[in-house]
Amino acid sequence: SSSKPKLFFKIPRWPRMDSTPHHRKTNHNHNHNNNNKKKDKIVVIMGATGTGKSKLSIDLATRFHAEIINSDKMQVYNGLDITTNKIPLHQRCGITHHLLGEVDPVLHDDFSPLDFRNMAGSVISDIVSRRKLPLIVGGSNSFVHALLVDRFDPVGDSNVFDPSSRSFPSSTLRYNCCFLWVDVSMRVLSEYLSLRVEDMFDSGMLDELTEFFSEFPSRSGLKKAIGIPEFENYFKKYPPHDGGDPVRTEEAYMDAVREIKDNTCQLAKRQIGKIVRLKGAGWDLRRLDATEAFREVMSNSNVSGSEIWERQVLEPSVKIVKRFLEE
Ligand code: ATP
Structure with missing residues (x-):
């Protein structure tokens, strides 16, 4: 097609509204929820793939003096940056990212929810000790669940997301969490995801896959990344060498x-x-509907999707986080 799909990839540099690290003055103040009184405050951005979590995380991190911890199970690995949709360096606006491309996919091919809990847990302690705000961002809910629950049982908790299971995620959490859920209606999201896949191929995804297949890693944590199993037949027919x-x-x-x-x-x-299952189990997720912003960005109208994004997603998120940090 002649016209390139319009995507949210370009992240504008929002002006910083307030550089005061709110949590510095409020970390141990009174709290309506006594259980949360002594727990560290963290912000968690949830949402399906492609909904704009990374974009929102940068917008919030620059405002609230935060560092980002990635919770996407494929993005923790080093490699396949385009295929796994890692936020490119130039879009990070200087924000420190943790657990993003840090794990060797061959040496450590089975980075588990428990590994994530342990590693992200110590990163959170470190960020808090430096009086900054930890911001968890990524689509792997099994990772988010493992990290946040007060007690995690790698075996017993393995079916908490199974719709037919009676074991539900615990709502007793080890941090004082502010949850933002970026949601886009599935109809609009699937149209957007299809454009995004094409854009990824325009950005060099095939070269990346060719390189991956030419090295034949028999064991790799990235083996299951969307793109690898799907291209197996193609590379059998057209060997990468x-x-x-x-x-x-x-x-x-x-x-x-x-x-x-x-x-x-x-x-x-x-x-x-x-x-939805986490919400049903009592996690206090604040849902932000980005559907209209996505619809607008894909349509040919003159209304800027970014304006709607700011009004319907960014501004409400900023308010929610501000209030949370002042509690
Ligand atoms: P599950 O336990 O079913 O693996 P999860 O919540 O632990 O679910 P998800 O993030 O939903 O983890 O990922 C499930 C699968 O989706 C991955 O194993 C991978 O195949 C694919 N996937 C997830 N994230 C990505 C990504 N960033 N790039 C490519 N594929 C991905």
Whole structure:
């Protein structure tokens, strides 16, 4: 197609509203919820893949003196930056990111929820000790759950997201959490995800996959990343060493891309199901509806999607976090 899809990839540099680290003065103040009195405050951004969590995290981190901890199970690994949608360095606006591309996918091919709980837990302590605000961002709800519950049982808790299971996620958390849930209606999100996949291929995803397949890592934590299983047939047919330019009109290529789009939508649906289950279990998630902003950004109208995003997602989020830090 001639016109490039409009995406939220470009992150404007919002002016900083207030550079005072609110939590510095309020960390141990009174709190309506006695259970939360002595717990460290953290902000958690949840949402399905593609809903703009990374964008929101940068907008909030620059305002509230925060450091970001990634909670996407594929993005913790080093490699496949385009395929796994890591936020590029130039969009991070100088904000420190933790557990983003830090784990070697071959040496540590099974980075588990328990590993995440332990590593992210010590990063949170460190951030708090430096009087900054920890901001958890990522779509892996099993990671978020493992990190936050007061007691985590890697075996017993493994089915808390299973819709047919009677074991529910615990609502007793080890931090004082402010949850933001960025939601986009599935109809609009699936249209957007399809554009995003095309944009990822325009940005060099095929080269990245070619390199991955040419190294044949028999064990790699990234083996399950969306893009790898889907391209297996293609690279069997067109081995990566063969040199020749990949034929994008080739049926095997088009099948793989279609599968990636489908599987990304399936992932988004499963993620939303898990978020709803956490909410049902009593997690106090504040839902922000970004549907209109996404619809606008994809349409050809003159209204800027960013304006709607600011009004309907960013501003309410800023208010919620501000109030939380002042409690
Ligand atoms: P599950 O326990 O079912 O793996 P989860 O909540 O632990 O779910 P999700 O983040 O939902 O983890 O990821 C599930 C699967 O979705 C991953 O194993 C991977 O196949 C795919 N996936 C998740 N995030 C990404 C990503 N950033 N890039 C590519 N694939 C991803």
